[in-house]
Amino acid sequence: MKVTMKIDIRKFIEANQLRTLKSILEDQDAATIIDMIDELPVEEKLIVFRLLPKELAAQVFSELDPTDQTKLLSLFKEERVRDILNYMDPDDRTDLFDELPANVVKKLLEYLSPEERKRAIELLNYPPNSAGRLMTPEFVDLKEHLTVEEALEHVRKTGKDKETVYVLFVIDKTRKLKGTVELKDLIFADPGIKISEIMDPDPLYVHTTDDQEEVARFMSDHDLIAVPVVDSEQRLVGVITIDDIVDIIEEEATEDIQKMANMGVSYESYFHTKTTRFFKNRVFWLIALLIFESFSGVIITKYQDFLRTFAVLAAFIPTMIATGGNAATQTSALIIRAMATGEIELRDWWRVLLKELWVSVLLGASLAVVMMVRAHFTSPVLDVTLGVSCALLVMVVFSGVTGALLPFFARLLKIDPAFMAGPVVATIMDVMGVAIYFYVVSMFIK
Amino acid sequence: MKVTMKIDIRKFIEANQLRTLKSILEDQDAATIIDMIDELPVEEKLIVFRLLPKELAAQVFSELDPTDQTKLLSLFKEERVRDILNYMDPDDRTDLFDELPANVVKKLLEYLSPEERKRAIELLNYPPNSAGRLMTPEFVDLKEHLTVEEALEHVRKTGKDKETVYVLFVIDKTRKLKGTVELKDLIFADPGIKISEIMDPDPLYVHTTDDQEEVARFMSDHDLIAVPVVDSEQRLVGVITIDDIVDIIEEEATEDIQKMANMGVSYESYFHTKTTRFFKNRVFWLIALLIFESFSGVIITKYQDFLRTFAVLAAFIPTMIATGGNAATQTSALIIRAMATGEIELRDWWRVLLKELWVSVLLGASLAVVMMVRAHFTSPVLDVTLGVSCALLVMVVFSGVTGALLPFFARLLKIDPAFMAGPVVATIMDVMGVAIYFYVVSMFIK
Structure with missing residues (x-):
């Protein structure tokens, strides 16, 4: 296994070499940074967050423990809170809001841009542990009449900040799910062919109200890397990706083991x-x-x-x-x-x-x-x-x-x-x- | 959740409507067929296998329980054994061979094409529960000097039957791993740009001898959908995809729960x-x-x-x-x-x-x-x-x-x-x- 670099962040902070630390941190991925800062006291985590670029800061923040998240939110300057919340993936944000008291959530919602706020409120309305809570509303949708070439162009234009572009969703005018296409099918297909001819017209999907554990089993049984989530009228409202499912499977196993030892379940580490x-x-x-x-x-x-x-x-x-x-x-x-x-x-x-x-x-x-x-x-x-x-x-x-x-x-x-x-x-x-x-x-x- | 069609296969067999059954089965995915045949006696499973096209048969066979696999292998005609073994994914095949006695494996290896046999023997040489056993040697490799356009052309030519094309691996002449590129990066990049400019030159990887549980944790921590596997000389030898990891995580949790109840571990259902x-x-x-x-x-x-x-x-x-x-x-x-x-x-x-x-x-x-x-x-x-x-x-x-x-x-x-x-x-x-x-x-x- 590749040994990820283990840097003693404290030394840099004590020596006040923040600029060097900043350039080191910018090159790491979120998981590596979490590894490095996990055991630091919250004040030093705060310093690290100041050095991270906005997007990376939001990613690292998403992976922290709920207790740390809450503490940091109260220590951040307003500007930082605003940035982090707006840059967080909608599904991770729902996760965070779930842990916070209602009055705090209400205040935090105000920091979101109008568009993000609307999304956040929608997600919070789904029942706990449901597919609706887990999904992200960021996906690439296509129309049946597009050609493969047009579809690829559409992916290029709209896909950059989406959670996944490996599965694309075909919808009609009323946003009803008509089919799915994998990105690789677009690559392998003749550029002039219509999407309707290569899509899977009978795709697997889950409902917003389905339990997350069932969704995990469903995706794992069918080896899906992403599954569309539809509402009660079969309208496409989100997508759940396999990386979230991996976390659910681990969480559910931990939960079962704690219950089997007859104790209350703790979701924190x-x-x-x-x-x-x-x-x-x-x-x-x-x-x-x-x-x-x-x-x-x-x-x-x-x-x-x-x-x-x-x-x-x-x-x-x-x-x-x-x-x-x-x-x-x-x-x-x-x-x-x-x-x-x-x-x-x-x-x-x-x-x-x-x-x-x-x-x-x-x-x-x-x-x-x-x-x-x-x-x-x-x-x-x-x-x-x-x-x-x-x-x-x-x-x-x-x-x-x-x-x-x-x-x-x-x-x-x-x-x-x-x-x-x-x-x-x-x-x-x-x-x-x-x-x-x-x-x-x-x-x-x- | 989409309710997958539950067909009573027995009725079709009893009514001898095998042609109708055949056309129904051809439209299903492997997981759905497993669901339908799971509780049938092995003789009726045999009938179902006769109706399935080669590739689908190999997929369904891969998902069966080891006891059923062993029984079916002894009942299949030689031709069918040959087809199924050659069409199975190399990692699933290693899994099957692990369960069988050495003399049976030796006989089965003879049914493989020379190329598949070489692969199978290589995989069997890695230690049990290692990344080497879990990986598949089917991946798309690229060279640094290719342009994005040439790389996409290469994916189109060689990627069709590969386990994944969403992560592509850049190697040098000695097959040493130089970097990784995600398929989406090729889509988003300028067609004329060189692979060396968009690849991740410092990619995460695992070694053939790493334990599968550690690999699972590594991929889940870093949200990877595929990870390259290298040998002791950093040469790329295979890839592990996230769907295999999901299975490992479930298996390890089951194993832990059985051990925690102080009993021997059973990998069968x-x-x-x-x-x-x-x-x-x-x-x-x-x-x-x-x-x-x-x-x-x-x-x-x-x-x-x-x-x-x-x-x-x-x-x-x-x-x-x-x-x-x-x-x-x-x-x-x-x-x-x-x-x-x-x-x-x-x-x-x-x-x-x-x-x-x-x-x-x-x-x-x-x-x-x-x-x-x-x-x-x-x-x-x-x-x-x-x-x-x-x-x-x-x-x-x-x-x-x-x-x-x-x-x-x-x-x-x-x-x-x-x-x-x-x-x-x-x-x-x-x-x-x-x-x-x-x-x-x-x-x-x-």
């Missing part, structure tokens, strides 16, 4: 998230799980006398419930991910259940054998050994089934299945596990 | 993975965790007499260890993901530890209060209430620290940090939790 925010993200789940877990205590208290007589049985409680939790976690994680990538649908519950039941029986039998050996060392009484192993077998089968069904159950209730993982599953299995354990074991040991 | 495979993927971890978990039993056995006297204390064991496991799971999942996306590096361990310590103290204090109320209901003895709450506070702080450090520890040992999640963390916390619980509680209750 680790070091930019405040401690109190992390606290808030986690404390609700931990308390809820602790309270639910109390049921296991209620069950154990019920068996207190039994336990006083056979105190050795307490030694198996952690292993019993932990193994159940582990088996259920494996199953649910597998199914949650397959649901997220679109492979498993709600209607597949029966096929999944059968498969997991079978796997669980195999796992339960293997683990019961291991447990028998282990229990023999703790207590060589046959009743205990048999009771504990048998309880484990029941437990693992039960865990597999529960781990398989919980994500479906969540989906049925319109809850994100990702929550039915890790801690939630482990806690449910703890409570069920204690019940199963004492019930099965008390049948063997009188 | 859920329904195509055999039950025995799932069993093998999970059983090792479950047994290992069960054995490790036994230590908790050993500790409890040590406190057997104490427990006989204060049997009520058994009621808190599950809550205690579960809360520790939950808190540690949250922390480790957060850090594992931030490591995977490149935000947290090994050297950040100290900053992470401080932050997590602080969050854990806040969480521990809040949970101790909740626990005090709960313990009061189970046993209104002050010593028990205080002892249990205090043990929980120590437990949660300890969990936060452990959850934060385990991923760093794994990385230090060159183990994928993703394994330090869910079940592993929960099991470690179980054993530590039992020890902490009895130690702290026995200080309060004599």
Whole structure:
């Protein structure tokens, strides 16, 4: 991999060699600059922004963390705010506005040129996480009757500051989407031929209200580098490009992993998230799980006398419930991910259940054998050994089934299945596990 | 979203209307056909393949699951195997060969044309998961001295069956990479100008041996739609396009989630993975965790007499260890993901530890209060209430620290940090939790 130059910006600032720094920065791309300034305090970021040309400044600004963006906006001079906001891509701007309080957005909108303001307000009106929020209204449109040569001329004239010119969109007088043409098709085609003859008259598209995750899956399945976005009347209103989709896919995976660890989702990067925010993200789940877990205590208290007589049985409680939790976690994680990538649908519950039941029986039998050996060392009484192993077998089968069904159950209730993982599953299995354990074991040991 | 036509292929096959089916299929793209045939038995897939034109057949075949690919290859007539293999993109072909036994690959290589065979063997020589395996050797190369007009003519002549023409690569006589030009730059530039004047003379590139995950991150950070791949002597040998990267990012997230649930990784889709495979993927971890978990039993056995006297204390064991496991799971999942996306590096361990310590103290204090109320209901003895709450506070702080450090520890040992999640963390916390619980509680209750 090409190692991008790592410059210690601080040294230049301390030595006051700002002119040299400026000429170095101007040669970098936005991603490299982000890399260089990411760990600087916001005051030094401010200095760097002063040195950047307007367009590059807007690009770098777009890639910053929302907390940094907000701080910088309050430190910038009005002129700089105006430049950056107007030069930002409309989709990145919507992203920023989403993070800010409504009164700040209102003020910032005033800095935009009338045309950009109109666009910004339109984009903000689409529902959160929809294709409308993600798209940019900057695209090149063509008319069917143009020749390839005229179309290329049109691309040359209007395409320079557009997000993409590799996919061009053919619309009619009412702006309805009629087809798409790839730029390469224009290059390969005879210059005199009509656009209507080479366009794809039945192009793939998405609606403004479609969820961004579905759009990401759609583009990835069809290997699209750009997809047109239409409104409810099939009028072309924007385009979503593949680079935004790559970010969505990463974000959604991060979101799923955070949900699977049962915590609130944080869209900011680790070091930019405040401690109190992390606290808030986690404390609700931990308390809820602790309270639910109390049921296991209620069950154990019920068996207190039994336990006083056979105190050795307490030694198996952690292993019993932990193994159940582990088996259920494996199953649910597998199914949650397959649901997220679109492979498993709600209607597949029966096929999944059968498969997991079978796997669980195999796992339960293997683990019961291991447990028998282990229990023999703790207590060589046959009743205990048999009771504990048998309880484990029941437990693992039960865990597999529960781990398989919980994500479906969540989906049925319109809850994100990702929550039915890790801690939630482990806690449910703890409570069920204690019940199963004492019930099965008390049948063997009188 | 555009609803792609869902045709019941079976009906056409049963009614023997193969000619109609053929004309329908010819109009679809590969992704739509995959959608339609995905759940058909392999014999019916075979019929569909007979109806598809060569190139489309190769595309559809590339998108199938490895198990289906292997089965179909054994059912196809020799002629069909020959066509499909020769028409497949070289990178997809490498992917397929990776899945097959060496002797099968050897036989299949004979079906390739001499030129394709040479390419296939070259690609197979790169290490698994490297940029070399992922790239395609099909790209358009230009020479510096060409004019824009000549370059466009060259693209027209040689670009038709290339994976991308949107990024063009400038090389010298020794095939060393000199620069890149985007197709749009050719369109916008004056036809008479030299390529050397408009190319990016310092382009971003990757090496054949770079890991695919790093390449994915690199392309996504720099918003590249294609990246050149060079060998150790900076000679251009291939190109990686963004559509392959989208797949890699999804695959890596799936892999991480499976590892975080502590199971073997399966690259096949859920329904195509055999039950025995799932069993093998999970059983090792479950047994290992069960054995490790036994230590908790050993500790409890040590406190057997104490427990006989204060049997009520058994009621808190599950809550205690579960809360520790939950808190540690949250922390480790957060850090594992931030490591995977490149935000947290090994050297950040100290900053992470401080932050997590602080969050854990806040969480521990809040949970101790909740626990005090709960313990009061189970046993209104002050010593028990205080002892249990205090043990929980120590437990949660300890969990936060452990959850934060385990991923760093794994990385230090060159183990994928993703394994330090869910079940592993929960099991470690179980054993530590039992020890902490009895130690702290026995200080309060004599």
